[in-house]
Amino acid sequence: MTKAERRALQEAQRAAKAAAKGEGSKAAAAAPGAVSSEITKPNKVVKPSQKKSDGASVAPSEKKGPGGERPPEKERKKDVPHPRMQYDDESRVEKAKRKAVVKQTEARNRVELFRHLPQYEHGSQLPDLESKFFQLDLMHPAVYKVGLQYLYGDVCGGNARCIAMLKAFQEVIKEYSTPPEKTLSRDLTTKINSYVSFFTECRPLSVSMGNAIRFLKSRIANLPLTMSELEAKTTLQLDIDQFINEKIILADKVIVSHAVTKIRDGDVLLTYGSSSAVEMILLHAHELPQKP
Known part of the structure; x- marks a missing residue:
């Protein structure tokens, strides 16, 4: 129901209520003994909360904006369909394919259980990756290697992939030189x-990789303008080492010590899956002396 329809319905209800009230008062005045009954009838005490509720003819969700009308954003939100998974929505899938940096070949033998997910031929995107990144001198060798x-699955696991990515970024920063102007x-x-886009095309980012990328970009953005290039590069490399030691290695140790x-x-x-942290938990628990 639109806002105009709701308003028309409310006006009709108010008019019907007023008409019924007027007819009731006329009938009461015409009936014998109506005056005496009204005098002897005690006045009804209306609580403040009742007045407040009776006066609020519009629900909280239907409050009007400063201009007397609901903001269009809220109106649009009501019409938005229930969210669905990305790969269950064909339009989203087609949009993601159009925005993809490289094109991949659809797998001929698809796994029926995962038919709703994208399935590609292994290694089919390598030529396109090379033409778009490596041959155009846009890719650092360390990033390309990782x-x-x-x-090809040589580095797998969220933490292992995150560490490999950060180590590649260290190589990038070490050899980086600020262009003129x-x-x-x-x-x-x-x-x-651009390197993150390359990693994403090779394999979707893990949660830890996303956190590490945000951390590094925040550190780069907060570098003082007065700091020299050498000092900035040294600071960033130390920040990466600190992130690996505290947020990955030490964090895994704390998780293992608590989980066992x-x-x-x-x-x-x-x-489920093959988590390095879960593997460490199981191995450490096996090594502990058995409890009675």
Whole structure:
């Protein structure tokens, strides 16, 4: 129901209520003893909360904006369909294919259980990757090497892929030189973005990789303008080492030390996938002395 229809319905209800009230008062005045009954009838005490509720003829969700009308954004939100998974929406899939940096060959033998997900021939995107990135001198050799390791499965696991990516970024920063008439923060961020696009085409980013990328770009953006290029590069390399040690290695150790306290001898554990942290938990729990 649109706003105009709701308003018309409310006006009609108010008019019908007023007409019924007028007819009721006329009938009461014509009936014998109506005056005496009205005098002897005690006045009804209306609570403030009732007045407030009776006066609010419009629901909270239907409040009007400053101009007397609901903002168009809220109207549009009501018409938005229920969100669906990305690969269950054909329009989203086609849009993602158009925005893809490289084209991949659809797999001939598709797994029926995962038919709703994209399935490509293994390694079919390599020639296109080379033509778009490597041969155009847009790709650092360290980044290209790590991307191929993602593509062929030589480096797998969220933490392992994140560390490999950060190590490649360290090589990029080490050999980086600010072009003339450009600033280090903007130019280096642009390069990082292009490398991230390359990694994404090789394999979708893990959660830890996304966090690491945001961390590095934040550090680059917050570099003081008065800092020399050498100092900035050294600072960024140290920041990457600190992120790896604290957010990945040390974090895994803390997770393992806490998780092993939940495992008892004879427990049956169900795992999904091949997480390095879960593997460390199981190995460490196996090495601990059995508890009575």
